[in-house]
Amino acid sequence: MPLLADIAKTIRSKNAGVDKITFDIIFQDKAAYDLVRRSGVLSRAAICKLYGIPDSRISDHVEFDPGLAIKFTMYRKLPSGSLGDADVFGSQQYGPLLGVEVPLD
């Protein structure tokens, strides 16, 4: 089964303000975007399972057609830069997404 890293053009995470981290998964073309969107591997429930968080931690989950992107945002456990937060910019939180398996049909 192909991995999300093989299919998506961009997979990134970044702060959205001091209390949230936002994730963007951007695709090269509509076919790839639709494939992943329909597969459900990046649904709210799938994200919660992957990161081990309750649904209440997700503030937004959007399929963004103009950008051929799936985007979701989660509340941080601690505000950025607090003692115990080791990713002040939130820029490496996307790691687990790279290995998500995408079924082809």
Next chain:
Amino acid sequence: MSATQTTEHCRSNRGLRILCPNGHLGFAPTKLGSFELGVAAEPDMIACDSGSCDCGPVPLGSDNSVSPLAWQTHDIEAMLVGARKLAVPMMIGSAGDTGTNSRVDRYIGIVRDLAKQHDIPRFKLGYFYSELTRDTVRSRMAAGDTVRGLDGRADLTAAELDATDRIVAVAGVHPYIKLLDMGADVIIGGRSSDCAIFAAPAIRAGYPQALAYFYGKVMECASFCAEPYGAKESIIGEITMEDVKVTAMLPEQRCTIASVAGHSMYERSNPYYEYFLGGHIDMSQCVYEQFDERTTRVTGPRFIPADELRVKLEGAGKVGERYVGMVGVRDPYTISRIDDVIGWAKSQVRERFGKNGYQLSYTVYGRDGILGELEPLRHQPAHELCIVVQGVAPTKAIAEEVCMIGTRQMFYARLPNVKGTAGGVAFMLDEVMPASAAYRWTMNHTIRVADPMELFPVHMVEAGV
């Protein structure tokens, strides 16, 4: 640009064109090649943002910049020389990363020095402050105002306000418009919404607010809205009565539908909405078109005015002085019991200092250092680990000792079946290092205002020779 000129732009629908050299002035130096191409295209204005709360609470709390003075000067110099050569306004928002008063003053000083150095004829230098005292917030709370929490935060309490060392309010377009009205040639802004810097001259010139704020949103990160990826390159955006067009200045870059639409989701919870003082824009009906090889055209954003004027407040408070230690572990048995090793070291700190009055934090790289509890692979640690220890306490002396015990006692951890009894961890340095004091974000809130200018006093001076 004079008021007559801006009205002229609007009437002739020639468009207002702004050159943006950098998405965060000073954080990494502006690339001058594409900037000079931008200046040669004769924009009506040169503007950029210089702030971010991405760098964490330390710069705001300690009133410092994360950007080196040399880089700030380098970037301001290019803008100032370019703008004065063209005789067009230059604007910088959120001076010096945080937009505090000291950062505005620093930029004013840099502009004055550069103006002298380059023999620039006298010009009007406008600026505004964004800092807010605790007393101001306290008296508003006492008068019955609720300081509302954003992003799931509770409303501000007196205790959290007391724990705050420094507060900035986030300005909208209003102080920029005011300073342009006053004839400023150069504007240095305190903390403000990124989009306000570009939206302000567009709104002042009479363009629709929806397009003006969208214009600001798309411009504020410079070449981040272009592809292939390449930061710190210049772009030029044009707003007309009908659309916004954005063009990459670096010959190798293009503003494409994908790159511009993609940028509208960058660093924000939701790609469809952008909030600022006075309202928000809804971008869900935006239409993106490839206008020419390097330009994308956008139409269709909508502006929704706010029912109540609320200003965003950012606040940071000191937690304590901080020291940092580091150890490595290679023994698989010790790795499998790393929490016990940490537990032992913590118990030794407790023995010396008790349970309270300090904080001790362990980050275990090679297991879950970066994601913490979000790490799906935290039960499969690597064959070697690096553990970073942070000790935080009211004084440097206590922080150092907390950190030292918390680090060195990992060496002496008592594991029942360990083979290596000559040292439980590896030291690259058998010492702990002083770090910046620890701060935290105490405020991510909003406060009600009657007038959008009331927290942002404007000033005008002269600079040049």
